Amino acid sequence: MAxxxxxxxxxxxxxxxxxxxxxxxxxxxxxxxxxSVRRALVGIYAVLIALLVLSYSIAAVKLSSYVAAISGxxxxxxxxxxxxxxxxxxxxxxxxxxxxxxxxxxxxxLIAYRWLSLVVGIILGFAIAGDFSFARDSWWPLVVALxxxxxxxxxxxxxxxxxxxxxxx
Amino acid sequence: xxxxxxxxxxxxxxxxxxxxxLTRQQLAEAVGVHYQTIGYLERGEYSPSLILAFKIAKxxxxxxxxxxxxKPFKKGV
Numbered sequence: 001m002a003x004x005x006x007x008x009x010x011x012x013x014x015x016x017x018x019x020x021x022x023x024x025x026x027x028x029x030x031x032x033x034x035x036s037v038r039r040a041l042v043g044i045y046a047v048l049i050a051l052l053v054l055s056y057s058i059a060a061v062k063l064s065s066y067v068a069a070i071s072g073x074x075x076x077x078x079x080x081x082x083x084x085x086x087x088x089x090x091x092x093x094x095x096x097x098x099x100x101x102x103x104x105x106x107x108x109x110l111i112a113y114r115w116l117s118l119v120v121g122i123i124l125g126f127a128i129a130g131d132f133s134f135a136r137d138s139w140w141p142l143v144v145a146l147x148x149x150x151x152x153x154x155x156x157x158x159x160x161x162x163x164x165x166x167x168x169x
Numbered sequence: 170x171x172x173x174x175x176x177x178x179x180x181x182x183x184x185x186x187x188x189x190x191l192t193r194q195q196l197a198e199a200v201g202v203h204y205q206t207i208g209y210l211e212r213g214e215y216s217p218s219l220i221l222a223f224k225i226a227k228x229x230x231x232x233x234x235x236x237x238x239x240k241p242f243k244k245g246v
Contacts, residue, residue, distance in 0.1 A: 024203055098202035100215050166208055
């Protein structure tokens with residue numbers, strides 16, 4: 001039986017075969033794979049999400065927009081850095097990972113799901129108890145912040161929990 | 170994920186790999202895993218699946234019992 005053609009682009013995972021293979025094997029920027037650097041990236045990412053959320057509560061419309069736009073742009077840059085600091089393991093399809101990496105990725109998604117449930121619960125609590133209204137014009141930062149949290153959470157957890165990589169021997 | 174904590178699998182991967190003059194990268198490529206995975210295996214921080222154990226044993230030109238054991242290996246064996 002002929003082998004099925006190798007996929008080049010994994011649309012649902014948002015990665016290409018080439019970028020995953022490169023991310024898994026590259027030795028460029030070794031500092032990126034140190035635990036301290038990964039954890040710093042997680043911290044910055046969390047702060048930027050918080051900033052984006054806080055921009056919603058700034059009364060001055062212009063200032064609110066600037067804070068949202070700057071933190072949103074930085075968030076996208078940090079999102080990319082975070083993903084590469086964990087070698088795209090959180091996003092890679094099973095066929096491009098080995099069994100240990102698949103186990104790590106799957107465990108990460110379980111933890112991410114639990115954290116996300118907590119966050120969504122808190123948001124719903126605030127939405128029900130508070131005066132949140134989508135009628136306000138500038139609610140989009142909240143949606144972007146939630147979207148970036150959902151997208152980045154597996155990489156955040158992975159970056160926080162993975163030990164520093166040892167050099168290639 | 171406590172399989173390896175509950176049931177440790179001891180191995181001689183590092184010893185046999187060095188005897189055969191292989192780097193972690195070379196062994197990793199031979200068995201189709203990331204080189205970090207070989208490091209985890211050698212330190213006993215990860216227990217391989219049966220299929221990976223077979224592949225490693227084959228790459229090291231040894232039998233499974235020579236490479237993996239549920240009891241610690243005696244020194245010099």
